[in-house]
Amino acid sequence: MSEAIEYERVGDIAVLKANNPPVNALGMDVRAGLIAGVERAEAEGARAILIYGGGRTYFAGADIREFGKPPTKPYLPDVCNRIEASPLLVVSAMHGTALGGGLEIAVSTHYRIAVPSARMGLPEVHLGLIPGATGTQRLPRLVGVEKSLDIMTTGRQINAQQALELGVIDGIAEGEPRDIGLTYAQELLDAGAPRRAVSEMPAPAPIDFDAAYDATLARSRGQISPAYCVRAVKAACDLPFAEGVAAERALFRELMETDQRQGMIHAFFSERAVSKLPELEGVAPRDVNAIGVIGGGTMGSGIATACLLSGLNVVLLEMTPEAAEAARGRIEGNLGGAVKRGKLSQDKYDAITGKALTLSTEYAALSDVDLVIEAVFEEMGVKKQVFTQLDAVCKRGAVLASNTSYLDIDEIAACTSRRGDVIGLHFFSPAHVMKLLEVVVADATAPDVVATGFALGKKLGKVSVRAGVCDGFIGNRILKTYRTCADHLVLDGASPYQIDKAMTGFGFAMGPFAVADLAGLDIGWATRKRLAPTRDPRERVPTYPDKLCEHGNFGQKTGKGYYDYAGGKRGGVPNPQVMELIEAERAELGIAPREFSDEDIVRRYMASMVNEAAKVVGEGIARRPLDVDMTLLFGYGFPRYNGGPLKWADMQGLPALLDDICGYAEEDAYFWQPAPLLEQLVAEGRSFDDLNKEAA
Numbered sequence: 001m002s003e004a005i006e007y008e009r010v011g012d013i014a015v016l017k018a019n020n021p022p023v024n025a026l027g028m029d030v031r032a033g034l035i036a037g038v039e040r041a042e043a044e045g046a047r048a049i050l051i052y053g054g055g056r057t058y059f060a061g062a063d064i065r066e067f068g069k070p071p072t073k074p075y076l077p078d079v080c081n082r083i084e085a086s087p088l089l090v091v092s093a094m095h096g097t098a099l100g101g102g103l104e105i106a107v108s109t110h111y112r113i114a115v116p117s118a119r120m121g122l123p124e125v126h127l128g129l130i131p132g133a134t135g136t137q138r139l140p141r142l143v144g145v146e147k148s149l150d151i152m153t154t155g156r157q158i159n160a161q162q163a164l165e166l167g168v169i170d171g172i173a174e175g176e177p178r179d180i181g182l183t184y185a186q187e188l189l190d191a192g193a194p195r196r197a198v199s200e201m202p203a204p205a206p207i208d209f210d211a212a213y214d215a216t217l218a219r220s221r222g223q224i225s226p227a228y229c230v231r232a233v234k235a236a237c238d239l240p241f242a243e244g245v246a247a248e249r250a251l252f253r254e255l256m257e258t259d260q261r262q263g264m265i266h267a268f269f270s271e272r273a274v275s276k277l278p279e280l281e282g283v284a285p286r287d288v289n290a291i292g293v294i295g296g297g298t299m300g301s302g303i304a305t306a307c308l309l310s311g312l313n314v315v316l317l318e319m320t321p322e323a324a325e326a327a328r329g330r331i332e333g334n335l336g337g338a339v340k341r342g343k344l345s346q347d348k349y350d351a352i353t354g355k356a357l358t359l360s361t362e363y364a365a366l367s368d369v370d371l372v373i374e375a376v377f378e379e380m381g382v383k384k385q386v387f388t389q390l391d392a393v394c395k396r397g398a399v400l401a402s403n404t405s406y407l408d409i410d411e412i413a414a415c416t417s418r419r420g421d422v423i424g425l426h427f428f429s430p431a432h433v434m435k436l437l438e439v440v441v442a443d444a445t446a447p448d449v450v451a452t453g454f455a456l457g458k459k460l461g462k463v464s465v466r467a468g469v470c471d472g473f474i475g476n477r478i479l480k481t482y483r484t485c486a487d488h489l490v491l492d493g494a495s496p497y498q499i500d501k502a503m504t505g506f507g508f509a510m511g512p513f514a515v516a517d518l519a520g521l522d523i524g525w526a527t528r529k530r531l532a533p534t535r536d537p538r539e540r541v542p543t544y545p546d547k548l549c550e551h552g553n554f555g556q557k558t559g560k561g562y563y564d565y566a567g568g569k570r571g572g573v574p575n576p577q578v579m580e581l582i583e584a585e586r587a588e589l590g591i592a593p594r595e596f597s598d599e600d601i602v603r604r605y606m607a608s609m610v611n612e613a614a615k616v617v618g619e620g621i622a623r624r625p626l627d628v629d630m631t632l633l634f635g636y637g638f639p640r641y642n643g644g645p646l647k648w649a650d651m652q653g654l655p656a657l658l659d660d661i662c663g664y665a666e667e668d669a670y671f672w673q674p675a676p677l678l679e680q681l682v683a684e685g686r687s688f689d690d691l692n693k694e695a696a
């Protein structure tokens with residue numbers, strides 16, 4: 001018997017306990033162990049079988065590490081069908097997160113009980129797949145088409161109470177899974193309960209599947225697996241069970257071969273790998289219980305909100321009592337949103353805004369905090385003043401962090417007597433919502449301070465990425481390049497609106513010009529002015545965006561930018577002044593505008609992103625290609641099903657991309673200088689993924 005499934009007899013009940021930490025993934029040994037356990041129970045004359053998970057959870061799904069490799073027997077659908085076909089009464093006792101194949105195993109058993117904290121779901125769409133072990137055929141029989149499609153196409157988890165109300169489980173009981181399972185199985189035996197095979201239940205009532213397919217595709221922003229769920233569930237209505245399972249298998253296998261599946265599984269593992277830094281192994285973070293935040297503007301109050309929501313005490317410093325109260329208002333507004341969304345109880349809201357938050361105008365109030373995050377005006381002189389004060393008042397060992405989005409952390413550290421304690425913690429607005437945190441490591445930053453930055457990121461529920469010091473670190477540096485590429489496309493003939501449409505077609509939620517309107521055009525304007533004195537004369541920099549700002553058009557915050565929001569239409573309508581400015585500039589530059597297809601636009605935009613990303617990795621600003629991928633996914637809305645720009649590049653083929661870049665360089669050699677790392681990988685026939693593997 002495989003130790004992945006431990007076998008035990010308790011009276012008439014055979015107990016199969018999963019023992020495959022950390023999440024009882026349904027790897028080959030587990031699958032084989034389940035079948036062997038069922039067969040042994042039947043051979044020994046048991047009357048019932050109890051299946052549950054040892055450790056932290058019932059089966060959390062198929063073993064994702066097996067995907068992309070040749071499937072090994074026994075296949076999971078066959079395991080599910082074999083469990084259900086047993087003449088014995090088969091019971092599941094569920095805890096933790098029964099997900100994907102885990103829930104498919106559970107609904108193949110005849111009865112299901114769960115502890116109150118159990119959660120379950122079919123999250124396969126988050127991996128670019130659909131449930132592939134009969135879930136699309138059994139769940140609709142249990143809960144109906146519409147409820148099962150909601151669970152499958154969103155991939156969301158449901159809690160035990162919701163599962164009970166839906167009919168996914170039969171009961172909820174306090175206690176250890178083994179104990180509540182044995183009790184329930186014995187009750188069923190004593191009551192003479194019949195086997196209850198879900199596959200023998202009547203096919204679910206159909207819906208308008210064409211409409212459901214189209215609606216699902218429309219809201220999936222280019223991702224295809226949610227709509228494939230609709231096709232699989234349709235098979236559950238149209239076909240006998242066994243044929244429905246075959247139809248599901250065919251759809252599953254089709255998706256297994258897609259780039260979207262590759263991209264999303266890359267994202268799944270990279271999201272976990274990105275905060276695992278070999279150089280931090282064995283390095284203990286410093287204790288952080290009380291945080292100081294300096295500056296209560298949008299960023300400062302967002303950061304304070306994130307810390308408060310994570311149970312940390314916060315001392316927020318502002319210049320005046322009025323500014324401090326305004327910050328409190330922003331924080332209470334942020335928290336109030338969480339209460340409205342049911343993410344925060346009123347009691348917790350009261351505790352946070354009552355005790356955990358302290359406002360002050362005196363630096364002395366920071367004398368006892370463990371870590372300070374500065375979020376004041378983005379000007380080096382102001383930052384240096386703040387850090388000089390912090391150096392004077394903060395206790396020894398306090399970590400001094402700046403939330404700056406591009407300024408030099410080494411220069412900031414140099415104005416203190418404790419350079420080892422200084423680090424960058426770059427949050428993204430809104431800081432209590434956006435998951436990305438760039439942990440910017442300066443030359444002198446101590447390893448335990450880096451570890452503290454990552455520990456804080458984990459506590460705040462962030463995806464933390466280690467970044468080196470350069471203008472814009474990882475994300476904003478790459479953003480500046482692909483935004484410039486978009487500006488060049490506009491000068492040469494494309495319109496901002498065509499570019500936005502092309503990039504939303506690629507999978508971004510918003511195109512670059514709509515994003516600029518959202519963030520505020522004055523930010524880019526200030527950056528261009530800041531960089532102008534040191535700009536290389538070969539750099540093509542359009543002037544139409546500056547003219548747009550000079551007319552007071554800063555985007556959504558002023559009601560007009562690339563788009564005009566006056567009509568209240570979501571997303572606004574094109575602002576006619578923009579094309580006038582663009583056409584005037586083209587005329588001034590003697591540019592005859594040319595046609596670009598959407599494909600041309602995507603190709604250039606992405607080539608510029610990949611090229612700069614390769615420079616960022618090559619220079620060591622990002623440790624690995626996956627660090628760039630996670631930065632773009634969690635901070636810049638890069639479509640998850642493409643895995644990230646460098647995963648996408650690998651799937652496109654690096655030689656073709658390099659050829660494109662060399663071709664574009666003939667038009668503008670300065671902007672399109674190929675990244676040395678990209679040239680090296682192409683010369684050596686390697687991929688960015690190879691670098692990820694080497695760095696693991």
Ligand code: T1G
Binds near residue numbers: 065104123124272
């Ligand atoms: N396979 C392999 N490894 C897995 C895994 C899985 N399904 N789930 C987690 N891990 C690893 C993870 O990489 C990490 O490894 C460690 O376990 C802890 O995970 C046929 C096709 C269960 C909610 O999509 O959602 O079934 O980094 O850090 O925050 O229809 O893991 O320590 O080396 O995330 O407590 C469907 C995916 C699969 C569930 C726990 N199931 N996992 O979260 O820990 S497809 C899923 C999760 C499928 C069938 C289809 C979460 C979790 P390491 P963690 P956590």
